[in-house]
Amino acid sequence: xxxxxxxxxxxxxxxxxxxxxxxxxxxxxxxxxxxxxxxxxxxxxxxxxxxxxxxxxxxxxxxxxxxxxxxxxxxxxxxxxxxxxxxxxxxxxxxxxxxxxxxxxxxxxxxxxxxxxxxxxxxxxxxxxxxxxxxxxxxxxxxxxxxxxxxxxxxxxxxxxxxxxxxxxxxxxxxxxxxxxxxxxxxxxxxxxxxxxxxxxxxxxxxxxxxxxxxxxxxxxxxxxxxxxxxxxxxxxxxxxxxxxxxxxxxxxxxxxxxxxxxxxxxxxxxxxxxxxxxxxxxxxxxxxxxxxxxxxxxxxxxxxxxxxxxxxxxxxxxxxxxxxxxxxxxxxxxxxxxxxxxxxxxxxxxxxxxxxxxxxxxxxxxxxxxxxxxxxxxxxxxxxxxxxxxxxxxxxxxxxxxxxxxxxxxxxxxxxxxxxxxxxxxxxxxxxxxxxxxxxxxxxxxxxxxxxxxxxxxxxxxxxxxxxxxxxxxxxxxxxxxxxxxxxxxxxxxxxxxxxxxxxxxxxxxxxxxxxxxxxxxxxxxxxxxxxxxxxxxxxxxxxxxxxxxxxxxxxxxxxxxxxxxxxxxxxxxxxxxxxxxxxxxxxxxxxxxxxxxxxxxxxxxxxxxxxxx
Amino acid sequence: xxxxxxxxxxxxxxxxxxxxxxxxxxxxxxxxxxxxxxxxxxxxxxxxxxxxxxxxxxxxxxxxxxxxxxxxxxxxxxxxxxxxxxxxxxxxxxxxxxxxxxxxxxxxxxxxxxxxxxxxxxxxxxxxxxxxxxxxxxxxxxxxxxxxxxxxxxxxxxxxxxxxxxxxxxxxxxxxxxxxxxxxxxxxxxxxxxxxxxxxxxxxxxxxxxxxxxxxxxxxxxxxxxxxxxxxxxxxxxxxxxxxxxxxxxxxxxxxxxxxxxxxxxxxxxxxxxxxxxxxxxxxxxxxxxxxxxxxxxxxxxxxxxxxxxxxxxxxxxxxxxxxxxxxxxxxxxxxxxx
Numbered sequence: 001x002x003x004x005x006x007x008x009x010x011x012x013x014x015x016x017x018x019x020x021x022x023x024x025x026x027x028x029x030x031x032x033x034x035x036x037x038x039x040x041x042x043x044x045x046x047x048x049x050x051x052x053x054x055x056x057x058x059x060x061x062x063x064x065x066x067x068x069x070x071x072x073x074x075x076x077x078x079x080x081x082x083x084x085x086x087x088x089x090x091x092x093x094x095x096x097x098x099x100x101x102x103x104x105x106x107x108x109x110x111x112x113x114x115x116x117x118x119x120x121x122x123x124x125x126x127x128x129x130x131x132x133x134x135x136x137x138x139x140x141x142x143x144x145x146x147x148x149x150x151x152x153x154x155x156x157x158x159x160x161x162x163x164x165x166x167x168x169x170x171x172x173x174x175x176x177x178x179x180x181x182x183x184x185x186x187x188x189x190x191x192x193x194x195x196x197x198x199x200x201x202x203x204x205x206x207x208x209x210x211x212x213x214x215x216x217x218x219x220x221x222x223x224x225x226x227x228x229x230x231x232x233x234x235x236x237x238x239x240x241x242x243x244x245x246x247x248x249x250x251x252x253x254x255x256x257x258x259x260x261x262x263x264x265x266x267x268x269x270x271x272x273x274x275x276x277x278x279x280x281x282x283x284x285x286x287x288x289x290x291x292x293x294x295x296x297x298x299x300x301x302x303x304x305x306x307x308x309x310x311x312x313x314x315x316x317x318x319x320x321x322x323x324x325x326x327x328x329x330x331x332x333x334x335x336x337x338x339x340x341x342x343x344x345x346x347x348x349x350x351x352x353x354x355x356x357x358x359x360x361x362x363x364x365x366x367x368x369x370x371x372x373x374x375x376x377x378x379x380x381x382x383x384x385x386x387x388x389x390x391x392x393x394x395x396x397x398x399x400x401x402x403x404x405x406x407x408x409x410x411x412x413x414x415x416x417x418x419x420x421x422x423x424x425x426x427x428x429x430x431x432x433x434x435x436x437x438x439x440x441x442x443x444x445x446x447x448x449x450x451x452x453x454x455x456x457x458x459x460x461x462x463x464x465x466x467x468x469x470x471x472x473x474x475x476x477x478x479x480x481x482x483x484x485x486x487x488x489x490x491x492x493x494x495x496x497x498x499x500x501x502x503x504x505x506x507x508x509x510x511x512x513x514x515x516x517x518x519x520x521x522x523x524x525x526x527x528x529x530x531x532x533x534x535x536x537x538x539x540x541x542x543x544x545x546x547x548x549x550x551x552x553x554x555x556x557x558x559x560x561x562x563x564x565x566x567x568x569x570x571x572x573x574x575x576x577x578x579x580x581x582x583x584x585x586x587x588x589x590x591x592x593x594x595x596x597x598x599x600x601x602x603x604x605x606x607x608x609x610x611x612x613x614x615x
Numbered sequence: 616x617x618x619x620x621x622x623x624x625x626x627x628x629x630x631x632x633x634x635x636x637x638x639x640x641x642x643x644x645x646x647x648x649x650x651x652x653x654x655x656x657x658x659x660x661x662x663x664x665x666x667x668x669x670x671x672x673x674x675x676x677x678x679x680x681x682x683x684x685x686x687x688x689x690x691x692x693x694x695x696x697x698x699x700x701x702x703x704x705x706x707x708x709x710x711x712x713x714x715x716x717x718x719x720x721x722x723x724x725x726x727x728x729x730x731x732x733x734x735x736x737x738x739x740x741x742x743x744x745x746x747x748x749x750x751x752x753x754x755x756x757x758x759x760x761x762x763x764x765x766x767x768x769x770x771x772x773x774x775x776x777x778x779x780x781x782x783x784x785x786x787x788x789x790x791x792x793x794x795x796x797x798x799x800x801x802x803x804x805x806x807x808x809x810x811x812x813x814x815x816x817x818x819x820x821x822x823x824x825x826x827x828x829x830x831x832x833x834x835x836x837x838x839x840x841x842x843x844x845x846x847x848x849x850x851x852x853x854x855x856x857x858x859x860x861x862x863x864x865x866x867x868x869x870x871x872x873x874x875x876x877x878x879x880x881x882x883x884x885x886x887x888x889x890x891x892x893x894x895x896x897x898x899x900x901x902x903x904x905x906x907x908x909x910x911x912x913x914x915x916x917x918x919x920x921x922x923x924x925x926x927x928x929x930x931x932x933x934x935x936x937x938x939x940x941x942x943x944x945x946x947x948x949x950x951x952x953x954x
Contacts, residue, residue, distance in 0.1 A: 036951050182949075228953075237950045251941045261701050280944065281929045282936030288700055288925075291726040295693040298686070298723070302666070302697020305684055306705060310697070328687050418945045459682035459698070459705050462661045467626075467676050469685030470669075478628070479677065 004221045005177075010040075010069030011223055012077030013172060016094045017086030019062040020052050022165035027064025028413070030172055033182050035238035035415045038227025039068040042380075042527060044076030044601065045411045049268070049351045056110075056118035061093040068176075070226040074379075074527035076412065078603035082175065084168050086110060086142070088119035088126050095130040103221075104135050105171065107142035107164065138218045142167050149208040153201045163205045170209020177224045180206060235418045241380035241409035242269070244416070245313070245339055246276035248387025250283050253309050255388075256395055256427035260285040261308040263299035265292055265318065268351045269407040270341035273313040293321035297338070301325060304334040305468070307458035309391055313339040316358045317347065319402075320365065326400055327366045330493060332468040333445065333454050335394040335429065338402045339387065341410040344599040353599025354408035356523055356573040362402040363552060363581065369490045371497040373397070374551040376404040378526035381416035383409060386549065388424065395429040397500050398453050404551075406524040406573075408601050430455050436463035444468060444477040445489070452496035497553065504550045506557040511537065511544030514564035517614055521571045522548040522578055525602055529571060532607035543611055551578070554585070562589055569594055569614050571607060619653045619660055621646040626680040637792030637818030638672050638739060644798035645708070645737070646679070651799070652806040656706075664705050666695045668720060670712035671746050672739035672818070689720030692727045695734045703922040706806070707734040713754040714744050717773050721753075728782040730921040731810040735802075738775055738813060741820040742827045749823035761823075775815045776899030780892055780914065786812035787899060788912040791832050792819060797843065797910065804912050810920050831908055840903055844911040846887040849879070852907050859883070860898075867897045869906050887915040 013030065017023040024045055031043045046063040053060030067077035082103040085091040087110040098104060104127075116126060127133040146167045150160045173180055184203055191198045213219055239247075253260035262285065264274040278287040286308075290296040297312040304310035314322065319340045329336045342358045344350025362374045373393055377386035383405055390403040432455035436442055442464040445454050457464035466477050472489060474480045509518075510533055521529045526547050533545040546561055548554070562568055562582070567590050570579035576593040583591050594610040596602055624646045632638045652658065663681040667673035668691035676683030682705075686694045695709045716724045716738050727734065743761065744750040750763040754775065758767040779787045786808045788801040798816070805812035817828040830840050842852035842860070850860040857872050859882035870877045889895075895914040902908055938944050 032949060036949060038951065038953065231953045233953055235946060235950050235952050237945070237948065247941070247944060250944065254941045259701070261697065263697060280938070281932035282938045283941065283944065284929060284933070286700060286925055286929060288697070290693070291722050294690060295696070295723050295726070298690040298693030299697030299700065301686075302684070302694040302699075303701035304697075305694070306664075306698040306701040308701040310701070324687055325690065328690075332684070418950065421940070421942050421945075459664045460661055460702065462659065465661060465680055465682050467683035467685060469676070469683075470687050471685060 006221050006223050008223045008225050009071065010067060010073060011082065011176065011225060012065060012067045012080040013082045013084070013176070014063055014065045014080040014094055014097060015084045015168070016061055016063040016090035017165070018055055018089070019048055019050065019060045020055070021062070021086045022162065023062045023064050023086070026165040026169050027066055029169060029183060029186065030178070031066045031413060032238050033178050034066065034068040035236070036182050037178065038231070039225055040071055040073035040228050041066060041068045041238070041415060042073045042076045043067070043413045044408065047352050056087055056089055056115055058089045058093050058119060061090050063090070063094060068225050071228055071230070073414070074531045075601070075604060078605055084172065086164065086168070088115045088121055091126055092119050092121070092130065095132045098132060098135055102135050103138060104132065105138040105140055105168070107168070108139040109141050109143035136220065140171065140212070140216070140218070145208065145212055146205055149205050150201055153204070155201060163202060166202050166205040167209035167212070170206045171213040174210045174213035175219060175222050177222060180210060232417055236415050237418055238413050239381050239384070239416045240272070240411060240413040241377065241383040241405055242272035242341065242411070243276050244381055244383035245377070245387040245403070245405060245410070246273045246280070248384040249277070249309070249311055249337065249391055250280055250285060251384070251421060251424060252388045252391030252395070252427060253283065253285065254421065255424055256309055256391070256429060258307065258309040258395070258429070260311065261288070261300060261303035262286070262311045262313065263288040263290050263296045263303065264313045265290050265296045267293070267315045267318045269343055269410045270313045270315045270318070270339065272410065273339060273341070293318040294325060297322040297325040300336055301329050301332070301334060304329070304336050305332070305459065309395065310335065311337045311339065313341070315341050315343050316345045316349070316361070319358060319361055323366050326372065327368060327370050328470050329400040330366075330370050330372060331470050333398045333493070334400070334468070335398055336400040337387070337390045337394050338400060339405060340402060341405040341407060343407045350599040352407065354406045354524070354573065354601060355597065355599060356406060356525070357577070357597065358404060359551065359574065359577040359581070362404055369494065371494045371552070373399060373401045373497055373500055373553070374404065375401065376523035376549055376551065377409055378523060378547060378549060380409050380412045380414045384416070392425070392427045393500055393503065395427050396453070396503070397451065397496060398430065398456060399497060404523055409524045432457040432461070432464055441476070442466050443475055445473060445475045447475070447492060447496070452492055452499055501553040501556050504553070504555055507546045507548070507555045507561045509544050509546045509561060512542070513544070515542060515544055516566050517543045517611070518562065518565035518568045519543060519545045519571060519611060520548065520568060522551060525571060525573065528602040528604050528607055531604045532611065535604065536608060536611060541612070541615065543615065548578070551581070559586065562586055566590060567592055567614060569611065571602065571610070573597065573602070619650040621650055623660060624649050624679055624681065626678055628677045630678050631674065632671060633822055635821040636671070637741065637820070638675070640792045640795060641737065641739065641798065641816050641818065642675055642678055644795050645802060648799045648802035648806070651803050655803070655807065658706060662704070662706050664698055664707050666691050666698065666707060666709045668711045668715040669746070670715045672710050672712045673715060675710040689715055689718070690723065691715065692720055692723035692736070696723070696727055696732050699732055699734050699922050700925055703733070703926055709734055709736045711736065711738060713738065713740045713742060713775070714752040717753040717775065717778070725778065725782045728779055728784045728811050728813065731785055731918055733810055733920045733922050735805045735812045736814065738815045739818045740775060740815050741818045741824055742772070743820050743824035745820045745823055774900060775813070776913065777896065779813045780896050780899055783892065784813060784914065785810040785916050785918050786912070787815070787895070787914045788813070789815040789817070789899070789908075790910050791817045791828060793832050794910070801912060804915060808915055810918055830903065840907055841910050842907040844885045844887070844898065844909055844913055846885055846912065846915070849882045849884055851882055867894070867901070887912050890916055
């Protein structure tokens with residue numbers, strides 16, 4: 001067979017195996033290595049809710065897709081160029097994601113009668129059964145080779161088999177021309193302290209996998225994907241959305257001079273934010289793993305009252321539990337950041353899958369007239385800026401802010417040009433200051449006439465003693481059930497949130513500013529929408545696109561931008577929550593919905609089809 | 616520092632509890648205790664934060680001229696926890712009712728105790744839901760006839776003392792609303808205790824559960840039905856101070872001094888500071904007709920507090936970390952340069 005080295009612009013690789021096979025690690029190592037190599041990249045972990053679902057079954061398959069390119073990469077890719085399937089179930093669950101000419105590498109040792117039966121195959125040829133027999137199939141005896149590689153390592157058979165993923169990673173490194181040195185560094189760092197005896201065996205398996213691929217005749221092509229040439233100069237790192245949220249909050253803590261307090265309860269897929277913050281006590285951050293979601297937000301509200309930058313992080317069902325306390329934060333007019341990493345719902349729903357179905361909950365899910373600013377992040381790295389901004393708005397406008405992230409963003413990663421903190425603005429909370437004259441009292445709900453924001457007096461400040469709470473009060477902070485006072489306060493709290501519009505940037509339009517069709521999205525669909533629009537523009541299709549990072553209040557030029565188009569296609573991963581929200585505000589405009597609720601991100605192709613259908 | 620008086624702690628708000636409600640007396644005791652605490656610990660008034668949930672007793676922060684937070688039903692303990700952990704310099708007091716702390720807020724209550732967060736919780740126990748007008752609570756007696764139990768409840772009540780000590784509480788005291796002097800004493804002891812202090816105040820709801828604690832407050836019988844425990848003092852009670860508690864090798868017994876061979880020598884001495892929780896449990900569990908109900912500080916032991924733990928850990932990590940600012944953080948780990 002003729003061996004070819006193909007110079008590719010971009011490739012998509014999907015690692016799939018049993019949920020105990022270490023596919024998330026394998027995939028993220030491959031991604032990190034590609035990032036260090038200088039490729040553009042985007043990742044998509046797709047894993048089951050069970051930690052160890054029944055071995056060998058389709059429900060237990062864990063996948064990790066990596067898209068690397070020699071230019072900026074905005075999405076993890078619709079379909080893959082290479083699928084690595086560690087068992088028949090992984091093949092079954094993922095064959096549909098393979099391109100027509102994709103390479104499929106399997107661990108043929110796992111494709112025995114037992115494995116095929118567990119995965120629900122009826123014949124002994126899974127490829128024909130799935131209709132992928134014409135793909136480029138590579139049968140590699142991964143388990144046997146791993147055993148062979150480690151036969152002198154002294155490790156027990158179970159531990160030996162756990163190194164299978166390193167063997168496949170070695171194969172992938174050969175196929176995609178990745179150097180092994182950064183992986184060796186990683187293994188040394190990871191095992192140095194606790195398991196130094198594992199460094200050598202893991203390195204060996206990795207190299208053996210690489211060499212196996214180089215020697216075996218079955219692999220027809222290898223690929224080179226050059227580093228990005230046009231990349232902006234500077235230092236880069238790979239970052240996940242959850243990590244970026246945590247770091248953005250730490251940045252806001254530094255820029256406001258307030259200690260960060262995070263009260264949270266573990267919940268998929270938001271937990272990594274709490275875990276990340278728990279590491280960074282050196283920046284003065286306090287994390288409180290609460291007894292439940294309600295205690296998560298209530299401790300944060302307490303910390304806010306005490307003068308900290310307070311945060312609670314959660315996912316959909318957790319946000320439901322926090323509703324009542326959110327109302328308290330609105331009533332007490334205390335700054336608070338609530339991060340909701342959305343997942344498939346309702347109820348427990350699809351806990352490890354991505355959706356945008358909490359928008360209505362974020363906007364409306366409380367009793368009473370209870371407006372809260374709602375904003376969102378649009379890519380893993382953008383989570384940093386979004387979290388920083390959410391904290392800035394909360395602190396400067398004395399209000400809880402809901403930041404919507406998504407499982408897709410939280411777990412996904414991309415390279416990030418590291419910013420300098422000197423480029424970020426300082427945050428100025430409206431602290432009450434000055435002496436209070438004898439006989440005078442501090443009025444906790446007296447507002448700045450420009451911003452409608454009350455002042456923040458923190459316990460410990462002499463003369464400013466006052467009481468806040470859930471009961472309606474006057475500007476002076478006195479309890480009142482007076483009918484007109486209540487209406488005044490309801491309207492003032494709403495006006496305070498509405499005036500945040502002065503601090504948020506306007507929408508930017510890609511394509512013509514006026515025309516027939518405007519595509520819009522919000523949050524984590526950005527990468528797919530931007531890619532689809534890019535492709536359509538290349539094809540000469542006349543369509544414009546704008547993306548929302550702010551939902552409440554909407555950006556200042558929203559009406560102006562939207563009214564420039566005859567038709568507006570609202571694309572979102574729910575049944576049309578943002579479209580309905582916009583319809584209520586702009587009933588004269590023509591909104592069309594394009595929705596998907598499958599726990600999966602959009603595919604670029606399906607967006608293109610949807611756009612073309614509207615033209 | 617100016618010396619504070621109880622007047623300094625009174626806000627200008629009109630107190631709106633029903634006339635005759637036991638909460639008035641607890642408020643008065645707190646307003647008397649805090650000046651003493653302030654003097655003992657050198658605290659200024661702005662250092663106090665009073666937190667509450669929802670219920671009659673939770674109105675208390677409005678009547679105190681301190682920083683206050685009247686939060687939501689059941690969540691006072693979580694709010695207090697956040698305040699104390701965020702700023703351990705503040706001194707946090709919490710008022711809550713039996714429904715508030717033990718029903719809807721039961722989870723936060725036991726976890727604050729387990730963590731030993733340095734907050735002072737006054738638990739107003741009137742064995743009824745007052746603000747919602749008379750439904751049974753988690754401390755209502757078995758069989759209590761209320762609006763939601765017209766045929767009597769069929770559930771056992773919590774004994775807050777057992778609950779606190781079961782969660783390995785480091786401070787538990789019990790008293791009655793009318794015992795002003797004792798309450799001042801208990802509140803002062805609670806303030807001096809480093810850790811989570813729970814003070815159960817048996818209060819009388821004149822409207823919906825009048826006389827619930829009558830056997831403990833009625834001057835005619837209270838001396839025989841209660842015992843006031845003080846650290847280092849013999850456990851003697853009774854109108855004529857002729858009864859006491861002894862340990863017979865298996866359990867605590869209430870005896871008459873001079874009868875059955877028991878002399879004053881045999882009477883137990885209260886040790887609130889002993890670490891072994893068993894005897895404190897037994898004391899907290901005592902009830903009539905065989906035993907007097909224990910009042911006073913039943914347990915007061917030293918242990919590490921959560922807020923100190925958090926603060927110390929932050930300090931420790933800060934001192935050995937290489938990451939001192941966000942720029943350091945952003946450049947930590949695997950990074951690469953594009954030139």
